[in-house]
Amino acid sequence: MPLSDLTVSLLLAVIPLSGVIFALYSNYQSWLKSPIRGLPYPPGPPLLLGSANQALKSQAWITYTEWSKKYGDIMYLNIYGEHTVILSNLDDTVELLERRSRVYSSRQKNPYIKLMGWDFNVGLIPYGDLWRRHRKLFQRFFRPKASVQYEPIQTAKIHNLLHDLLTTPSNFIQHCKKNASTMIMAILYGHDISDEMSTHFASLAENSVRELSSSIRPGGYAVSYIPILRHLPAWFPGAGFQRHAAEVRKLTTQMKDIPLDYVGKGLLHGTSSASLVSDLLENCYVQREYDVIKDFAATAFAAGADTTVSALESFFLAMSLFPEIQKKAQKEIDQVIGVTRLPTTADRPALPYVEAVYRELMRWAPVTPLNLEHTTTEDDIYKGFYIPKGTAVYANTWALTRNEEKYPNPELFNPDRFFTADGQLNNDDTVLTFGFGRRICPGRHLASTTVWLTIVSVLATFDLKGSKNKETVPISVVERLADGLIVHPLPFECDIIPRRGNVKTLIREAVGNRGSNGDAKA
């Protein structure tokens, strides 16, 4: 018998509401049992769904930054019954996420992540043995010493980027995407993965990551907070999330399977090139290990490609908005490197201003402005506030990078803020957008080299100019960023012009003299 509209409406209202009431009741019960229940939660907007909803609209990190001015640097929100704390000050963030990392390093058990097939990703696995096993692989392959071995691949892919910029400059966003995806694919799966396959894989990952991002943000889908909803059948009114999850699951499965099957077949036929994954597969004899390798590689791609693209896009935006900074960096590059060769990673220590441009880029347009949440695994007391076990703690990287005392006039792209009065690089070299504590990004050394080498290589060879009509007055970067877990600049124009007559020759020689894995051709 079909359900009447009224029954359906009542069910739709009652099921989530009872879930919220149950969550609030459980919170209350655990608070009653807690020995520290006399203590207050940190201050925050009143406990009501409306306040959460308001914050969770587009660019929540900006709302949170505004609210922190009213409620303080440690702010409490209750979102669908989930304890949430937003940190807006670096000292508190370091104290909680780093010094107390034993307690502040888990992730929420979000049933929707599993429904979407994303539970393989180390970045989303709660603290424990499984997370440790996966994380160890990242430490092994992406610690500083290990990351150095990928420099030839990074250099070769950046030379390809320069070549693409030379050939079709107006497609620079596409070229950034291709650069990041082909680079990480070559590192993971080998240089015989074609650009077409990398691009196909990148678009699978991009779509899947986008869906993931919009689903796991605070206040995303109700099922993330009310686990019982995951049992609703897809046909049930209001259970559209089941269909959405099934679609995302298809993407994540392909993203994991396609490249690994390709490398596996290559190994069987003896056609596979050396790569991180092929090395691992050669010593893999049981299905469980095979699955771990698959998860590891897909995670590295998903975590490493789009984040890098975001930083590269913001670099083009910053340079087109701040031409005088560009000129200053180019002057340093020309003085140190000259004009007869392309830069290399060995030049990094000799180029302090370019280093400051890199730091400022990561500050000015943080790739992940709200970081990922760190869930507490025990009750804690901080500055007289009660932070219960199970709280989702977010470092608001946007607020940290907008600290006016540390970074006066924070919307200005000003690398000079990273120099001491006597002209030396200062010690503010922690890139906040790589996260904190035990969960800090394990790919940060690789990413730092990619972004730095791209900056210096592009500035050595091209002038980047904002469109004359539209970009004359730099407006705040806030208005130039889209929403998301990983933010990208909104579309903008940038003219890319070779700086000198010999640039074409330099780039063509560099691309012609190397294989795509970075090896010099015989």
Ligand code: HEM
């Ligand atoms: C500009 C580039 C990148 C940025 C801005 C970035 C940023 C981040 C952030 C903010 C986190 C969460 C940290 C936290 O919870 O406190 C993270 C985690 C992670 N990143 Fe990156 N990332 C970048 C590149 C990469 C690359 C190239 C890889 C892989 C080679 C990678 C692999 C990971 C992994 C596996 C995690 C999860 C760590 C865990 O939960 O234990 N990332 N990244």
